[in-house]
Amino acid sequence: MTERAELEVRGLTARYGAVTALDGVDIIARPGSITAVLGANGAGKTTLLRTISGLVPDAEGSVLLGGRELGRTAAETIARAGIAHVPEGRGVITELTVEENLRLGELLGTARRGFRHRLDEVYDMFPALAERRRREANSLSGGERQMLVIGRALLTAPEVLLLDEPSLGLAPRIVARIFELLRELVDTRGLTVLLVEQNARSALSIADTGFVLNLGRVVAADDAASLAADDELRHAYLGF
Incomplete structure (x- = not known):
């Protein structure tokens, strides 16, 4: 297994006109791990992935892969650097x-x-x-x-796989199989996965760490088991 690079987001801020979709977001995805990004609709989860992959080019802050700055870089360059983005919608x-x-x-x-x-x-x-x-x-x-x-x-x-809502609209058994394969890819090949999911319970069941977004800000960050066990957090932001 080759050594994998760490993905780090520092102070990421993105706007759509007058609306701030991300407000100083800091996230780290460790090599060979699944990092879940959770939160309600409108929390900024999809914008986070789109910004990392270069589809929101005028964002502020830093996106680093293995210490290399990729922020404000063309999407094609980011893809060739080793970040693959699977957007919502199964295109x-x-x-x-x-x-x-x-x-x-x-x-x-x-x-x-x-x-x-x-x-x-x-x-x-x-x-x-x-x-x-x-x-x-x-x-x-x-x-x-x-x-x-x-x-x-x-x-x-x-190096890094960005997944946006892979469970959306799928039968539970299909979701379980896809998540099982993701875990296998991480454990056997050292792939780094940043997983955006509305199905927080399922995401935390396979993730190593998690970040919770609310209105474009990180409101919680911890290992997945601790987030899943936090009743107040779950009821306030995760819907289970």
């Missing part, structure tokens, strides 16, 4: 086949050598994709599309 190109969608991961990959091996690993990880590799992506279920976008992100050989 696949429906006219392309499953394998053609996966091969798009080669275009922004940090290591093109070994792509065939990584593709085989994705098929091993998601057998449903292997069975449907020649079919158009519009034939996939919601769960299969989520597997497809995660697989495509993994094919870029990322």
Whole structure:
């Protein structure tokens, strides 16, 4: 296992017009861990991931990967530096086949050598994709599309995987399987995952640490077990 880089966010502030979506956010995602980012709708979770990946280019503060400053850098440069972003919504190109969608991961990959091996690993990880590799992506279920976008992100050989609401709209058994695979990727390959989730209970069950956002600010940060055990925090911000 190669040594992985730490993702650190310092004083991150982002605005949409007069609205401050992030207000001085500090977050650390340790190498080889799952860090959950939790909070209600409008807390700033999606904006956090979009800012880290360069889709909100005029943000203030720092985004560091392994000590290298990536803030205010083009999204493509950030992707090539080793940060893969899976946004909410399971965005696949429906006219392309499953394998053609996966091969798009080669275009922004940090290591093109070994792509065939990584593709085989994705098929091993998601057998449903292997069975449907020649079919158009519009034939996939919601769960299969989520597997497809995660697989495509993994094919870029990322240091850090940013996941935005991967459980949204999926059956509980599919969510459980995806979260199980995420935990396996972290434990066996040292992948670093920053997981944004509204399903706080499920996210904390697989996470190592967690941060809770409210109105663009961090209101709690601790190991996952401690956050899950804090009744006052759960009732106030996490909805369970």
